[in-house]
């Protein structure tokens with residue numbers, strides 16, 4: 001079993017910007033990851049299995065609905081606490097963080113924001129405790145970056161809706177109890193529906209052979225004339241803005257989460273470089289390795305400050321979608337570059353499961369693509385500063 005010696009880097013004393021509550025929440029998540037994730041994650045990733053035994057622990061550290069009010073079972077925390085929890089979980093593994101992100105921002109958030117009071121009471125407490133797991137179906141085989149083109153649709157049949165279509169690349173799909181599904185009505189307007197496992201015509205085949213996010217289960221959602229009760233439509237928001245609102249919340253969490261993966265890679269590489277002796281001295285004493293390590297801590301520090309400031313704006317209700325896009329894009333690219341450099345510092349050992357770096361690197365290849373690709377986030381910034389969309 002791998003020993004987890006993680007020491008979190010904080011070069012600019014960013015801890016001083018955090019409240020006591022932030023630090024308590026962060027430290028509890030950090031300890032839990034050390035105790036419950038680090039010992040099992042390499043094995044889960046090698047076997048390509050989501051470790052379901054961690055679900056109750058994720059719920060206990062507040063990872064399911066950190067900012068959902070306590071009356072619905074959430075932790076009632078602010079946005080910086082939410083970000084810090086995501087950072088710590090992704091320090092362990094991006095796949096585990098993906099499960100928590102989906103549950104919180106893509107399932108609980110829309111039910112809380114767009115759902116009825118009955119839907120909130122029925123689903124949110126069970127999702128917060130992990131009794132129910134959820135997934136979010138937006139992407140389709142022919143509509144990834146352009147979800148507005150979706151063809152999944154439902155028809156009003158009087159006492160129910162009839163849902164048809166297919167979604168792919170859906171995190172948590174193979175084991176989810178419920179799916180928040182985005183589909184068009186007969187007028188072509190997008191709505192969110194809550195589809196429950198067991199509804200006739202609804203299946204969730206697993207996607208195999210992934211080299212990335214192996215400890216996260218991914219699958220399809222197939223709807224073959226599924227009868228969805230009318231009370232399962234979330235009535236309070238429709239149009240593409242509804243799923244995009246959920247993505248804002250999840251992308252914000254990713255901006256923090258990626259810092260966790262980067263911190264783990266940096267910390268591992270720094271320790272290794274100080275211990276590994278070649279040509280009669282530690283490789284950390286060579287200029288080439290110091291350049292890599294110095295640039296890593298600089299980039300991590302910039303990302304930490306960006307995430308913290310975005311958290312302040314989000315707490316004040318002022319963070320824009322474009323600001324969130326910029327942070328997601330910057331911080332994931334920062335993490336993937338650090339993973340690649342850190343891997344080289346470990347030489348041959350860097351490719352083994354003895355260390356977490358290669359797993360982080362492969363995971364980040366999904367993180368840079370999902371929730372809006374690296375290109376799409378750049379186009380969002382471009383549109384924001386010029387006023388001209390360049391998507392088509």
Ligand SMILES: Cc1cc2nc3c(=O)[nH]c(=O)nc-3n(C[C@H](O)[C@H](O)[C@H](O)COP(=O)(O)OP(=O)(O)OC[C@H]3O[C@@H](n4cnc5c(N)ncnc54)[C@H](O)[C@@H]3O)c2cc1C
Nearest residue numbers: 136137138139144145169170171366370371372373375391
């Ligand atoms: C492991 C994993 C988990 C996922 N989980 C979920 C989930 O839970 N729920 C969900 O709904 N989706 C999920 N996704 C889907 C993810 O959001 C999509 O993969 C992503 O949006 C990109 O869509 P695509 O793969 O179809 O790529 P495409 O949209 O086909 O893009 C291919 C390439 O073309 C580029 N491109 C596209 N449009 C433009 C343009 N206008 N200008 C320039 N370049 C462009 C892209 O940047 C990309 O490089 C997941 C994906 C993965 C890999």
